Structures are given as C-alpha cells and as structure tokens.
Amino acid sequence: MSKPGNFDPKAYWQATLRLLMTTIAIWFIVSFGAGILFRDALDVVHLGGYPLGFWFAQQGSIFIFVGLIFWYAKRMDKIDRDHDVHEE
Known part of the structure; x- marks a missing residue:
C-alpha cells in the first residue's frame, strides 16, 4: 500500500495484475x-x-461471471484507493 501523494506505478501494476490473474483463474x-x-x-x-x-x-457460469464483474470492480476500486489514484 502506498502513502498518499507517493504513487508507485510498479506496485500499482503488480496489484492490478495479481487481481487480473485471480479473476482469469476463477x-x-x-x-x-x-x-x-x-x-x-x-x-x-x-x-x-x-x-x-x-x-x-x-447458466450457472453466467451467474458466477456477473458476480465476478461486481467483485472485480470492488477490488479494483480498493486497489485504486490504496494507491491514491481513485476517482471521486
């Protein structure tokens, strides 16, 4: 997690890729x-x-995929906030 005002693009990219790989695995x-x-x-x-x-x-996978979209959006928002690149 970055300190406010101290953006580390490498840490942000690693967190984003980790989330992406988890999402693709699921x-x-x-x-x-x-x-x-x-x-x-x-x-x-x-x-x-x-x-x-x-x-x-x-049909079951469709329900899982819709839930996965919401989960991904929530986790990505958390990553953005942790790295202080979120939008208000």
Missing part, C-alpha cells in the same frame, strides 16, 4: 473446469432437476 475454473473438465463428477449432484455439470455449462 473464470477459467468456472467456465472450462466446471462446464467441461469436471462435468462428469459434478453431474452426480442435481440442481433443480438438472445435473450440476450441465447447469454450470448452461
């Missing part, structure tokens, strides 16, 4: 992992009468 696990790779294991559980792997591939 996106990959949910879309490719739950929808394709782990589908057979998830199909043992049923949600609303449908196998969980099918549910993730068809």
Whole structure:
C-alpha cells in the first residue's frame, strides 16, 4: 500500500495484475473446469432437476461471471484507493 501523494506505478501494476490473474483463474475454473473438465463428477449432484455439470455449462457460469464483474470492480476500486489514484 502506498502513502498518499507517493504513487508507485510498479506496485500499482503488480496489484492490478495479481487481481487480473485471480479473476482469469476463477473464470477459467468456472467456465472450462466446471462446464467441461469436471462435468462428469459434478453431474452426480442435481440442481433443480438438472445435473450440476450441465447447469454450470448452461447458466450457472453466467451467474458466477456477473458476480465476478461486481467483485472485480470492488477490488479494483480498493486497489485504486490504496494507491491514491481513485476517482471521486
């Protein structure tokens, strides 16, 4: 975390990249992992009468992605505030 008035672009970029990599990892696990790779294991559980792997591939991942957008925006705002580059 930077001190106010002392902007460190390298620290800001590292924090931003760390958040981006975390977001991409979650996106990959949910879309490719739950929808394709782990589908057979998830199909043992049923949600609303449908196998969980099918549910993730068809609509569950969309709910996760929308939540991921809000989570990313909140975390990015925190990074901006910590590095004193936020907008009012």
